Amino acid sequence: MPRLLASIMLVFSCAITQAQGLEPFSVQYRLYVSKIPTTIKADLSLAAVKAHEDIYEMKLAIDSLLVSNLEHSTFRWNDCQPKTQTYVHNFRGFGKRRRYDMTFSWDPPAVHNEGPRGIKDYAISEDTLDDLTLLLKARCVLSTGDKEFRAESAYGRKLRSHRMQVIGAELVDTPAGEMNALVVQKIREDDSERETFFWVAPALDYMVVKAKHVENAALFGELIMRSYSGPSMRTDQPQ
Helix, strand or coil: CHHHHHHHHHHHCCCCCCCCCCCCEEEEEEEEECCEEEEEEEEEEEEEEEHHHCEEEEEEEEECCCEEEEEEEEEECCCCCCEEEEEEEEEEECCEEEEEEEEEEECCEEEEEEECCEEEEEECCCCCECCCCHHHHHHHHHCCCCCEEEEEEEECCEEEEEEEEEEEEEEEEECCEEEEEEEEEECCCCCCCCEEEEEEEHHHCCEEEEEEEEEECCEEEEEEEEEEECCCCCCCCCC
């Protein structure tokens, strides 16, 4: 269960906004496990910290009797080029704990991480992202009509490679209303039993409206949008 929840949280935390500037938003999701609703709700938000300097913060928070999760990222945004300043992840639940406190520097590009295993400093590339700003960059790719996105993120003591691919389009029924969405799959190794999909709505600036992670044939989780407050509906985005 902890691995399932962590995987699906990573997927849905990829909220996507406008290329030329970021508008504040807040979204709430509900977690389902193998189609059974749970009491777990997740809140995702974006706000400007220093609008005149294009500095923003994004938060993903889950607080329930089963699990407590907080991810927080601050970053600079320059026309589809996010540069992370800090990223923090605190997770507790199902007998597991995880804590990372990361500071990004860019001259030269590097990460300073403090966690349960101590301190680690390591080099990164100019394009490395944190997990919360990962698909802020992807929105810029998808909005041009491209069907594939590759990226690298720094998480804790290591780098992660990501490959996402648009595989179709569907009408998604959520408590927040019906949404036309692109279906995006996370590409894994051919022998992996795990599968991850998420549905992004062009009309909501490519906000994630649904995410699904399949751990195995008997266990899968879904996150479905319950409420949304943010940029108004758009009709000029590709479907």
